[in-house]
Amino acid sequence: MQIFLKRPLSLIAAILAVLVIVYELIQIASGELYQEALNNMDGTTLIELGILMLLGVYTLRDRSDLHAVSFTLVAGLSFIFIYEAIYKWSFFLAPFVEYKDMPPHEVREFIIQSGIALTILTGFAVGDFRVTKWTFVWLGSFVILYAFWLLVGFPQVLEDNKLYYEPVIPIEFTSAVTYVVNRGTKFFMYLAYLTIFPPLKRRDVPLATLEKKAKPELTGNLQDA
Numbered sequence: 001m002q003i004f005l006k007r008p009l010s011l012i013a014a015i016l017a018v019l020v021i022v023y024e025l026i027q028i029a030s031g032e033l034y035q036e037a038l039n040n041m042d043g044t045t046l047i048e049l050g051i052l053m054l055l056g057v058y059t060l061r062d063r064s065d066l067h068a069v070s071f072t073l074v075a076g077l078s079f080i081f082i083y084e085a086i087y088k089w090s091f092f093l094a095p096f097v098e099y100k101d102m103p104p105h106e107v108r109e110f111i112i113q114s115g116i117a118l119t120i121l122t123g124f125a126v127g128d129f130r131v132t133k134w135t136f137v138w139l140g141s142f143v144i145l146y147a148f149w150l151l152v153g154f155p156q157v158l159e160d161n162k163l164y165y166e167p168v169i170p171i172e173f174t175s176a177v178t179y180v181v182n183r184g185t186k187f188f189m190y191l192a193y194l195t196i197f198p199p200l201k202r203r204d205v206p207l208a209t210l211e212k213k214a215k216p217e218l219t220g221n222l223q224d225a
Contacts, residue, residue: 010057013072017053020046021138028205040158044183048190049076060128080192082117083186085110086146090154091164107146120196129196138195142188149181157182 024043027033030133034040056072062070088110092102102110123129149155152171157178173181 007057007061007068009065009069010061013053013057013069016119017050021050024050034158042183045080045186046188049080051192052076052079052190055194055197056202059200062126069126071126071128074119074123075129075193078117078120079115079190082120083189085113085117088113090146090150093150093165097165123196128198130198132195134195136191137224138188142185142192145181145188146185149185 020223024046027035028043032042035043035046052075053072056075057068060068060071088106089102092100120129148169150165150172151168153165153167155161155163155173155178157175161175161178162172
């Protein structure tokens with residue numbers, strides 16, 4: 001009861017996240033991997049968002065209730081739309097492929113998706129998010145695997161492995177391999193986003209250490225006086 005009174009938004013967000021995770025696990029176990037109501041969104045993406053929500057409201061627990069939930073939502077939306085923007089651009093590779101100009105309506109969606117993705121910068125501006133070496137490790141892994149996906153022709157699992165480009169690396173994928181590569185790229189991006197949150201375990205500085213550091217400063221001030 002006390003946690004509900006102190007942090008109701010975080011509690012509601014956490015409960016909804018758990019419900020989404022459980023629901024999607026049941027759906028996947030029953031053979032329903034894609035959500036038609038969400039334009040065939042992969043159920044694993046919703047599970048990832050649920051975990052991100054739980055992580056966010058916990059690691060930002062030192063912030064106000066509204067602040068923690070708001071910036072966790074910012075991270076979740078940014079994660080979804082940065083991948084969507086990259087994915088959309090990949091069908092055209094503008095300006096590198098001249099014969100595949102992006103139509104105006106696609107440009108509009110790309111700009112909106114990119115704008116939503118960039119809202120993650122607000123979290124860095126207020127000091128909630130930070131970049132670590134692991135952020136670069138997972139982003140680097142994403143770039144390498146995504147580049148490989150493009151070089152083999154950018155096959156699409158929902159279109160019977162249709163190739164959108166002449167493969168530079170002539171490897172024929174099965175639908176299962178295409179799915180693993182697709183999800184692998186998104187998972188690496190997801191891991192990069194998880195690393196921007198504060199650590200789960202905070203390192204509290206012992207009081208004795210603080211007193212020890214403050215003592216010489218105080219002595220010096222007295223001598224100056």
